[in-house]
Structures are given as structure tokens and as C-alpha cells.
Amino acid sequence: MAFDPTRGLPEAPLSWGDTRWNKTGSWRHMRPEVRERAAPCAKACPLGNPIPDVMTAVSRGDLEGAARLLLERNPFPSITGRVCPHPCEVGCNRRRYDEPLAIRSVERLVGDWAHEHRTVFSPRETGKRVAIVGSGPAGLAAASFLRRQGHRVVVYDRNDRVGGMLVDAIPSYRLPRSMVEREARALEEMGVVFQLGVTVGRDVSVEQLLVSYDAVLVATGAHGERTMGIPGEEHFIGGLAFLRSVRRGQRKPPGRRVAVVGGGNVAIDVARTLVRLGAQPVVLYRRTRKEMPAIEEEVERAEADGVEFQFLTLPVAARKLDGYLRLTVVRMQLGERDRTGRPRPVPIPGSEFALECDAAIRAIGEVAETDFLPREVLDDQGWVVADKVTGATQRKGLFVAGDLVTGPATVVEAIAAGLRAGRAMDRFVRGEPLPVQEKPLPTVPLKEINLAYFPQAARVPIPELPLSTRSRTFDEEILGLDVESARREAGRCFSCGSCNLCANCWIFCPDAAIHLDGDLPRVDLEYCKGCGLCAAECPRGVITMKEELAREEVVA
Amino acid sequence: MVTVSATKVITGNHAVSYGALLSRVQVISAYPITPQTQVVELLSEFVASGRLAARFITVESEHSAMAACIGAASVGARTFTATSSQGLALMHEMLHWASGARLPIVMANINRALAPPWSIWTDQTDSLAQRDTGWMQVYVETSQEALDSIILGFKVSERVLLPTMVVLDAFLLSHTAEPVEIYDQGRVDEFLPPFSAPYRLSPGVPQALGGLADPGVYFEFRVKLQEAMERAQEAIVEEGERFGRLFGRFYGLVHEEHTEDAETVIVAAGTMAGTARAAVRELRSKGRKVGLVRIRVFRPFPFSEVRRILEGRRRVAVLDRNLSPGHHGIFYEEVKSALYPVSARPLVVGYVLGLGGRDVRPEDIQAIVDDVEKREEAPEIVWWGVRR
Numbered sequence: 001m002a003f004d005p006t007r008g009l010p011e012a013p014l015s016w017g018d019t020r021w022n023k024t025g026s027w028r029h030m031r032p033e034v035r036e037r038a039a040p041c042a043k044a045c046p047l048g049n050p051i052p053d054v055m056t057a058v059s060r061g062d063l064e065g066a067a068r069l070l071l072e073r074n075p076f077p078s079i080t081g082r083v084c085p086h087p088c089e090v091g092c093n094r095r096r097y098d099e100p101l102a103i104r105s106v107e108r109l110v111g112d113w114a115h116e117h118r119t120v121f122s123p124r125e126t127g128k129r130v131a132i133v134g135s136g137p138a139g140l141a142a143a144s145f146l147r148r149q150g151h152r153v154v155v156y157d158r159n160d161r162v163g164g165m166l167v168d169a170i171p172s173y174r175l176p177r178s179m180v181e182r183e184a185r186a187l188e189e190m191g192v193v194f195q196l197g198v199t200v201g202r203d204v205s206v207e208q209l210l211v212s213y214d215a216v217l218v219a220t221g222a223h224g225e226r227t228m229g230i231p232g233e234e235h236f237i238g239g240l241a242f243l244r245s246v247r248r249g250q251r252k253p254p255g256r257r258v259a260v261v262g263g264g265n266v267a268i269d270v271a272r273t274l275v276r277l278g279a280q281p282v283v284l285y286r287r288t289r290k291e292m293p294a295i296e297e298e299v300e301r302a303e304a305d306g307v308e309f310q311f312l313t314l315p316v317a318a319r320k321l322d323g324y325l326r327l328t329v330v331r332m333q334l335g336e337r338d339r340t341g342r343p344r345p346v347p348i349p350g351s352e353f354a355l356e357c358d359a360a361i362r363a364i365g366e367v368a369e370t371d372f373l374p375r376e377v378l379d380d381q382g383w384v385v386a387d388k389v390t391g392a393t394q395r396k397g398l399f400v401a402g403d404l405v406t407g408p409a410t411v412v413e414a415i416a417a418g419l420r421a422g423r424a425m426d427r428f429v430r431g432e433p434l435p436v437q438e439k440p441l442p443t444v445p446l447k448e449i450n451l452a453y454f455p456q457a458a459r460v461p462i463p464e465l466p467l468s469t470r471s472r473t474f475d476e477e478i479l480g481l482d483v484e485s486a487r488r489e490a491g492r493c494f495s496c497g498s499c500n501l502c503a504n505c506w507i508f509c510p511d512a513a514i515h516l517d518g519d520l521p522r523v524d525l526e527y528c529k530g531c532g533l534c535a536a537e538c539p540r541g542v543i544t545m546k547e548e549l550a551r552e553e554v555v556a
Numbered sequence: 557m558v559t560v561s562a563t564k565v566i567t568g569n570h571a572v573s574y575g576a577l578l579s580r581v582q583v584i585s586a587y588p589i590t591p592q593t594q595v596v597e598l599l600s601e602f603v604a605s606g607r608l609a610a611r612f613i614t615v616e617s618e619h620s621a622m623a624a625c626i627g628a629a630s631v632g633a634r635t636f637t638a639t640s641s642q643g644l645a646l647m648h649e650m651l652h653w654a655s656g657a658r659l660p661i662v663m664a665n666i667n668r669a670l671a672p673p674w675s676i677w678t679d680q681t682d683s684l685a686q687r688d689t690g691w692m693q694v695y696v697e698t699s700q701e702a703l704d705s706i707i708l709g710f711k712v713s714e715r716v717l718l719p720t721m722v723v724l725d726a727f728l729l730s731h732t733a734e735p736v737e738i739y740d741q742g743r744v745d746e747f748l749p750p751f752s753a754p755y756r757l758s759p760g761v762p763q764a765l766g767g768l769a770d771p772g773v774y775f776e777f778r779v780k781l782q783e784a785m786e787r788a789q790e791a792i793v794e795e796g797e798r799f800g801r802l803f804g805r806f807y808g809l810v811h812e813e814h815t816e817d818a819e820t821v822i823v824a825a826g827t828m829a830g831t832a833r834a835a836v837r838e839l840r841s842k843g844r845k846v847g848l849v850r851i852r853v854f855r856p857f858p859f860s861e862v863r864r865i866l867e868g869r870r871r872v873a874v875l876d877r878n879l880s881p882g883h884h885g886i887f888y889e890e891v892k893s894a895l896y897p898v899s900a901r902p903l904v905v906g907y908v909l910g911l912g913g914r915d916v917r918p919e920d921i922q923a924i925v926d927d928v929e930k931r932e933e934a935p936e937i938v939w940w941g942v943r944r
Contacts, residue, residue, distance in 0.1 A: 003769070003773045003776075005772070005773060005776040009773075009776055009777065009780060010755060011658050011717050011754070011755065011780060011784070012657055012658035012659075012717065012754075012755035012765065013656070013657065013658075013765065013766050013767070013769060013777055014755045014756075014757075014763050014764070014765050014766075015763060015764050015767060016763055016764075017764065017767070018764070018767075019764075019767055019768040021770075022768055022770070
């Protein structure tokens with residue numbers, strides 16, 4: 001205080017002075033560290049979407065800001081907002097508190113908003129040219145990224161439409177075709193050129209592309225269908241071929257009662273599509289429900305559609321009889337675990353039984369076709385060999401991404417792979433070193449969330465077509481949230497590890513040592529006495545206390 | 557002067573309420589506790605009915621009650637509260653703040669024994685335990701004195717900028733009804749005009765009250781506090797005199813009776829002084845040379861009065877309805893300490909009696925006089941009326 005006893009003091013200690021002379025920072029032995037960490041949702045997301053920041057923006061009604069943040073990591077949020085198996089919601093800390101946030105539905109709203117409010121983006125041209133083979137999610141993601149960097153992008157596809165599996169496999173009740181068409185339109189408006197109906201390897205070779213372009217990305221997916229190698233195999237319809245025919249207008253089922261063999265996403269898509277065509281599918285899967293590789297939510301929806309499942313069964317022969325098929329099916333039991341950690345299915349001797357049906361569809365897995373690629377990028381088995389981070393192959397300028405490399409995976413994984421390859425190609429054509437694996441940020445566990453600030457609240461109900469009608473139509477079955485519901489839902493986000501400038505630290509700091517003058521709170525160490533209130537009161541684990549070096553250690 | 561006063565038969569608690577009403581307090585903040593509750597209950601009715609233009613702030617604890625009073629007083633409001641026992645103990649931290657910030661808050665404390673074991677009956681230890689908090693303490697004997705001491709409390713507090721605690725015995729005074737004169741408001745206003753605080757916080761003038769003081773400054777503020785206490789002695793005497801001239805009742809630091817030629821003097825405070833008065837009068841009628849000193853003001857301690865009255869007496873019996881465990885009765889300590897510099901020191905014996913509201917009758921005090929007159933030296937403590 002600004003007092004001088006030698007000049008007389010007031011009766012009461014009332015003063016104009018402040019206490020800035022008292023630098024309480026010297027009392028400290030712990031210091032607050034303001035450090036953003038990864039939210040478990042973002043960590044679980046193959047794209048690393050900045051979910052907490054997007055949720056903060058949505059909760060504040062700032063859809064433009066949310067779209068900008070989201071599009072930085074994910075070029076197609078209105079697609080992933082529909083078909084992503086949302087590992088983010090599995091990671092969500094709220095799952096272990098009440099219910100996970102409906103992240104996918106909010107993402108869908110932001111993605112749709114972005115399309116409705118889209119402006120054409122004109123990048124500064126670099127003059128570099130890249131070719132992308134395959135217009136599936138991996139190829140489109142790379143195209144989007146590379147075009148935004150200013151490179152000329154030409155996308156080749158043997159198909160006559162853009163989208164790959166997005167338009168030829170994933171049924172329209174999950175992803176309407178218009179959703180993909182508008183992405184293609186947006187890319188075209190941005191300057192991406194599509195060369196459709198061109199089969200690379202037949203009409204033009206990879207070698208020729210490597211000559212004409214500064215870099216080439218091959219992202220042709222996995223379209224080869226595995227076969228079972230059983231007598232009567234020729235009577236089975238391929239699952240992907242069936243889905244493609246339906247997406248191209250076929251509305252007549254191959255029969256009334258149809259056996260579907262397999263337990264992956266294609267098998268489930270086939271079964272649910274059959275229901276919508278008026279057929280009665282029965283899914284034959286050689287393991288149990290628990291081991292099914294299909295997206296859990298889709299399996300549940302198939303059950304709700306009335307799809308019949310026969311687990312632990314495997315067809316071993318098929319015979320065409322008078323107007324119908326007779327499958328010989330053997331019952332299985334689970335044996336020891338195989339390399340993937342799943343129990344191996346083992347036939348039970350003498351358990352064969354006959355299953356009669358009008359048609360059978362085989363969906364036991366897809367493989368990549370690689371024979372059009374240069375030998376030097378393949379291994380002995382014909383698999384593509386590439387860097388996991390960049391997609392770069394042994395061949396300079398040739399990059400690969402997506403199901404072609406990994407085998408069948410999800411749309412979001414393909415987009416992520418396309419973006420990784422796109423970033424690497426951008427560096428490559430600029431003559432810069434390729435990116436290396438980034439060290440992941442540590443995540444914030446639930447126990448570091450200050451739950452006192454978060455009353456329990458139920459997850460928003462997601463609207464969808466009524467059960468009674470949805471299994472008879474190819475209309476999109478899950479519907480979008482309205483803005484108000486999305487705002488409320490986004491408001492449930494803990495924003496784990498991501499500061500949203502809630503100002504709690506500023507409010508609680510007894511030394512006025514927190515300053516909110518940037519993106520993150522700033523601690524004035526001249527005055528912070530290390531009490532730890534800011535860390536305790538940070539609702540989201542952004543501030544942690546760190547022991548400072550003891551004086552002796554500093555001297556030593 | 558036209559006198560429009562009324563005499564009502566009211567309890568000590570309600571006399572306090574009327575004292576606050578007549579003082580035109582502006583802010584009251586309190587938390588209920590037996591045996592105090594009636595004080596603020598009646599005040600809340602005065603406020604609710606519009607008879608008293610004050611803000612009544614309800615809070616969740618006594619600590620907050622005093623904090624609210626401090627806030628109000630810091631902006632210059634005339635501020636009042638009342639409490640008892642555990643509630644006063646809970647206020648302890650804030651009591652230091654009120655005096656250190658030099659806020660003239662007036663509080664009534666109804667003496668009640670501290671728990672455990674639980675007790676709601678009278679005992680002075682609660683208020684005496686706050687003796688070092690920088691509050692003036694006034695121990696009253698009657699309901700009328702309770703009312704008068706609230707008005708006087710504001711008068712003196714606002715003059716020296718120190719808070720005042722007016723202390724009443726539980727039930728013996730708080731819940732006992734007796735005739736009390738309630739003065740005409742105009743006369744009280746004449747004695748106690750509106751308070752104009754010389755130091756106060758104001759939104760337009762943003763200053764710090766009680767902010768951090770470095771070691772080069774704090775010491776001097778404590779000296780100022782002590783000097784204010786010393787000035788308060790003078791203020792209490794002067795304002796008591798002035799009050800007496802206006803209202804006919806005179807109050808000082810100590811009140812004495814039959815001390816002119818007394819060889820044995822009883823020292824007491826609160827209602828026990830009334831009991832002792834009866835005993836002393838009875839003994840005087842039998843020709844015994846016994847006198848009474850009632851210590852009315854405990855802080856600031858009336859050293860010179862105590863020395864003047866007790867020097868040269870043969871024996872002094874100090875009655876304590878309180879105990880400082882490990883030491884003595886607290887009035888006994890203080891009286892002995894005051895007498896140390898005098899040359900003709902009496903034999904001073906400390907009697908601890910009536911703890912937790914146990915009855916003390918005039919016969920007990922007569923017996924104490926007999927007891928002390930037989931003694932040639934003083935034990936550390938004489939327990940009076942202990943059952944064992």
C-alpha cells in the first residue's frame with residue numbers, strides 16, 4: 001500500500017496504492033502449465049478432427065466457425081457425418097459419465113451447413129500437376145487437399161460417375177447419391193478435372209501418368225471379391241456386384257429367400273438392401289455375432305429390419321435344383337485364436353444340413369487389384385508396399401492410399417489415407433522433404449475433467465424414419481438435427497483438453513495472475529504463487545501443475 | 557423539550573432491538589441462534605413493516621453475517637448484528653477485520669456457554685474469548701442499559717472508529733421482561749445524528765481498504781488501533797455523561813456502590829453485579845464494610861478506575877462466570893494485572909462460579925464475602941458451588 005508512516009497515516013488502512021510491488025511469484029514451487037491436450041474423441045478419429053473446438057463453436061451458434069475448423073481436417077463432413085462408424089463417440093469421455101455426445105450428427109449438420117453456404121475457393125496456382133487414379137473417398141480427399149494447395153488435379157476413374165464405393169456400394173438409405181454428387185460438383189467448381197470412364201492400366205498406363213504429371217496417386221480401392229472355393233460357387237452372386245446393380249436402379253430381388261454369406265459391412269449392406277427389395281435374407285456367418293467385423297450399429301439396424309442371422313454356419317456346397325438353390329451348410333465351433341486375435345471357426349464333423357433358398361450372395365471380403373501397378377511397388381504376394389505416413393512407394397512420384405493398401409476399411413480411414421498422401425504429394429511436388437509421423441499429444445482422461453461443472457444430461461435423440469416404413473424404402477433412414485438441438489448437444493461437450501476461454505482460471509486466480517489476452521490463458525509468473533486453483537477449477541484439463549526445480553538443483 | 561417516550565415491559569433481547577431501531581441502523585445482517593434470535597426477529601419485523609428503513613441481509617452463517625456487516629460498514633452504512641456463543645466464535649476472523657478496517661459496527665452478543673457439552677445458558681467465556689479482536693466490550697446489567705448501550709455504542713464507535721460489542725447474559729437478561737423506557741426518536745436523533753464515515757469505499761473512488769501492508773507500515777496501524785482504544789475510554793465517559801444529561805441515565809466505564817469506606821470489595825460484571833448489589837446492601841445493613849465494583853466496559857480496560865477504587869482495600873473478590881482453562885477466571889486476571897503497579901495492593905481472590913448458567917444467588921455472594929474475609933492469601937482459583 002502507498003503509505004508512509006513518517007508522513008502520517010490515515011486512521012483506516014484505506015489507500016490508492018496497489019499491491020503490485022508484492023511479487024508473490026517468489027513463493028511458488030509449482031507452476032501451472034497451460035497446455036492443450038488431445039480429447040479422446042479427436043484421438044480416436046482417423047482424421048483427428050478438432051471435435052471439442054467444433055463443438056464449442058456450434059454450441060455458441062457459430063456454424064461458420066465450426067465449418068472452418070472441421071473442413072481443415074475433413075473435406076467431406078457431410079459424408080462422414082452420415083456413414084462414419086464414429087470411433088469418436090466410443091472415445092468420448094462422456095460415455096463413461098452419462099452418454100456419449102452425438103458427434104456424428106453434429107458433424108453432419110455442420111457439413112450440410114457448409115454446403116448450403118459454400119463459396120468457391122480459388123487457390124493460388126503453383127503450376128504443378130498431379131493425377132489421382134480412383135475417385136473414391138481416398139482419391140477425392142487427396143484431390144480436395146491438393147487443389148486447395150494450388151496444384152492442377154486430374155482425377156481418373158474407370159466408372160462413369162464420381163465416388164467409387166460411396167456411390168456403388170454403400171446403399172442410398174445410408175448415403176444418398178446427391179450427397180456425393182454435390183461434393184464432386186464442389187471439387188469441379190474449385191478446378192478439379194474428372195476423367196471418367198478411363199481405366200488406368202488399359203486406356204492409359206501408370207507409367208504414362210508418371211511422365212505427364214509431377215506426382216500420381218493411385219487409390220483404386222479393393223473391388224476384387226473373394227471366392228469361397230466350393231462346389232457350385234458359380235451359383236453365388238457377388239455382394240459388391242449386387243449392391244452396384246441396386247444403386248444403378250435394379251429393384252427386383254434375385255429371389256424371395258436369399259442366403260447372404262459373410263459378416264462384414266458388405267454382407268450387412270446386402271442383407272438390408274434385400275429387405276428393402278422385399279426379399280427375406282438370411283445371413284450365414286461362420287463365427288458369432290461378437291466377432292462380426294461389420295459396424296455394430298449397422299448389425300443392430302439389420303436386426304431391427306428383420307434380417308435373420310444364422311451364426312456359426314458355413315456353406316460348403318451349392319446345387320441348383322428346379323428353380324431354387326440347395327446349400328449344404330456345416331455348423332462351426334470356435335477354436336483357438338488366430339493371428340488377428342479372433343477365435344478360429346472349426347467345422348463340426350457330421351453337422352451338415354441343407355438350406356434351401358432362391359438365391360445366394362457371397363460377401364466374404366474384397367481384395368485390391370494391383371496388377372496394373374509397376375512391379376517395383378509390389379511385394380511377392382502382389383500387395384502394395386508403401387510408407388504408412390505418406391503413402392509414398394519405391395517409385396519416385398508414385399503414391400498410394402486407401403483400401404488398395406489396407407484392404408477393405410471405412411470411408412473415414414480412406415479419407416484420412418487420402419489426406420496423408422495428399423500432404424506428402426504437396427511436399428513432393430514442391431521439392432520439400434516428406435512429412436514424418438507426428439508425436440501424438442497425450443489425451444485427457446475422464447478423471448481430469450472437473451465434473452462439478454457438468455451436470456448429467458441425456459444425449460440428443462437422433463431423428464430417423466419410423467421403423468415401420470424405413471425398411472421398405474431407400475430413402476435416407478437417419479435424419480439430421482435441427483440447429484437448436486445441435487447447439488444443445490454440442491453444449492454437452494466437456495471440450496477435453498481444449499481451452500474454450502471459459503475464464504474459470506481468470507475468475508478463481510487469487511493473485512490476478514491469469515490474463516486472457518490470446519488463444520490460451522497466460523500465467524504471469526511474477527505473481528502466480530502456484531496455489532493450483534486454476535488447475536483445479538479448469539473444467540477440461542487444460543491447466544496442470546508442474547513441480548518447479550528445487551533451488552539446489554538450479555544451483556547444481 | 558417535548559418528551560414523547562413510552563415505557564414498555566420487554567425482554568432484554570427486545571430492548572436491544574429497540575436500541576437498534578432508535579439508532580436508525582441502515583443495514584442488519586444476522587444468522588439466528590438461541591438465545592439471540594429474538595433480537596433480529598423483532599428487527600426483521602420492524603424492517604418488514606417499514607418502521608425501520610434498513611436493509612436486512614439474510615445469510616447462511618455468522619461468519620457471513622459479519623462479512624456482510626463489514627461490507628456495509630465499509631461503504632459508510634450504520635450497521636448492526638447480534639449473535640451468541642458458537643455464532644460469535646464462528647465470526648472470529650471477521651471480528652479482527654472489522655476492527656482493523658476501523659468499522660464502527662455495533663453487535664449484541666448474548667452470553668451463552670460454548671459447547672460441548674451443549675448448553676444454551678449464560679456464561680461469559682464466549683465474549684471474553686474475543687477480547688483481543690479489537691472490539692470494545694460493554695457488559696450490561698439491565699434491559700434498559702442494553703437499549704441505552706446500543707445507542708451509546710454507535711455514538712462512541714463512530715467517534716473513535718472501533719466496533720462495539722454489547723454483552724447480555726442469556727435468559728437472565730435476554731428473556732427476562734422488565735420495564736424499559738423507549739425514548740422519543742427525535743431526542744435520540746439529536747444525540748446520535750446520521751453517521752458520516754470519514755473513510756469509506758465508493759464506486760466512484762476506487763480505493764483499497766485493508767489491502768496488503770508491508771512490514772514498514774503494518775506496525776503503525778496497530779499502534780493507531782491501540783491509541784483509538786485509549787481515546788475510547790475518554791469518549792465513553794464523555795458520551796455517557798452527555799447521554800445522562802439528555803435521558804437521565806448515566807453510564808461510565810465502571811459503576812461502584814458503597815465503596816467509599818469498603819474494606820472488602822466485590823468485582824462483578826453483567827447481571828451478576830445485580831445479584832451482588834443485593835448481597836452488598838444486605839451486608840451493609842448489618843454494618844459490614846463491603847462495596848461493589850461493576851466493570852461495565854471490559855475493552856478498553858478501565859485501568860485507572862480499577863486502580864483508583866481498589867487501591868488500599870484489604871480484600872477484593874472477583875466473580876467470574878467464565879474460565880480461561882489453564883489460567884484463571886478472566887476478570888480476575890485483568891483486575892490483578894491492573895493492580896500490579898499500585899503500592900497498596902489488596903489481597904485479590906478469584907472466584908469461578910455459575911458456569912453454564914448455574915444459578916448464583918445473593919446468599920452465595922454473601923458467603924463469598926465471608927470466605928474472602930477469612931483468607932490471608934489467594935489460591936489460584938476458588939471454585940464456588942462445584943458439585944463433587
